[in-house]
Amino acid sequence: MKAGVRPSKRKKAEQVFSLRLEVMGTTPRIWRRLLVRESMWLSRLHDTIQILFDWFDYQTHVFSLDDLRFGNPVKNDTLVIEDDRDVTLSDLDMGQRHGLVYHYDFGEAWQVDIHVEKTLTVEKGVRYPACIAGERMGPPEDCGGLEAFHDMLACIKEPETDLGREWIEWLGPDYHPEVCDLAKINQALRKLGK
Numbered sequence: 001m002k003a004g005v006r007p008s009k010r011k012k013a014e015q016v017f018s019l020r021l022e023v024m025g026t027t028p029r030i031w032r033r034l035l036v037r038e039s040m041w042l043s044r045l046h047d048t049i050q051i052l053f054d055w056f057d058y059q060t061h062v063f064s065l066d067d068l069r070f071g072n073p074v075k076n077d078t079l080v081i082e083d084d085r086d087v088t089l090s091d092l093d094m095g096q097r098h099g100l101v102y103h104y105d106f107g108e109a110w111q112v113d114i115h116v117e118k119t120l121t122v123e124k125g126v127r128y129p130a131c132i133a134g135e136r137m138g139p140p141e142d143c144g145g146l147e148a149f150h151d152m153l154a155c156i157k158e159p160e161t162d163l164g165r166e167w168i169e170w171l172g173p174d175y176h177p178e179v180c181d182l183a184k185i186n187q188a189l190r191k192l193g194k
Contacts, residue, residue, distance in 0.1 A: 014038060016120040016128065017094055021052060021102075023139060024111040025146045032134035032180070037122065038094065040129065042070050042084035044192070048129050049102055049112060051188045053138025059105035065092060095119045108145035129189050134180040140171060153177055 015038040022031040032052045036045065042063055050057045062071035062081055070084040092100070099115040122128075139149045155163040156171070 013121050015090075015095060016122055017089060018117045018120060019099075020115045020117050021049065022113045022115075023053065024101075024113050026136075026139065027150065028136060030134075030136045030138060032185075033117070033132050034129055035120070035126070035132060036089065036129045038088065038090040040089050042087045042089070042092075045089070045114075046071075046084060046102070047192055048189060049104070051185060051192070052131060052134070053112070054140075055104065055138060056141050058141060059107070061102065061104045063100050063102055065097070065100040105141075108142070110139065110145075127190060129192075131182055131185045131189065134182065134185075137175065137177050137179055137181075140175065 017036050017038060019034045019036060020031060021034060022029060030053070034048065034052065036048070040048075046061055046063075047057075049055075060072065062069050063084060069079075069081040070087055071081050073083040074081040094100075094116055097116065099113065102112040102114055104110040104112070139146075140152075143149050143152055152167050152171075155161065155167045156177070158164040159168055
């Protein structure tokens with residue numbers, strides 16, 4: 001080292017979390033594997049989850065981590081929900097935790113278990129967030145909740161019945177429950193920006 005030159009402090013490389021997101025209670029399972037930077041805001045993770053499961057952000061959401069709640073801020077005597085726009089995944093020390101739960105549409109009570117599978121480093125040329133695996137299409141927005149979703153799946157297997165025809169008409173021609181279209185998901189994620 002030259003005299004008078006300070007050793008440079010290396011900035012810690014940003015971590016990437018490989019997350020497994022699973023819609024709880026669905027049979028067969030509906031899940032995604034997602035790569036995200038540790039600097040991702042929880043509010044951006046909310047936006048990402050909406051894309052992953054083809055939801056439209058019509059309903060209320062909240063993230064639960066132990067006794068903490070993050071979402072649209074609320075403070076009253078019985079409930080405190082912190083602003084999810086003020087918290088990143090690294091703020092929650094996600095690399096050291098099992099994960100958290102995302103609640104969406106309190107009437108239909110969708111819950112997505114978010115589990116940290118492993119921690120990686122940022123790769124050059126990779127755009128984050130990136131969905132790298134998954135199975136099945138997400139439950140349709142406003143389908144009535146978990147029990148109604150399972151009933152819907154049974155009905156559309158019988159398209160000649162009245163209920164089968166009604167559900168198929170309501171769902172539209174692009175709904176294929178067994179398909180997880182990673183290309184479509186990642187195209188939509190790229191539009192999110194950072």
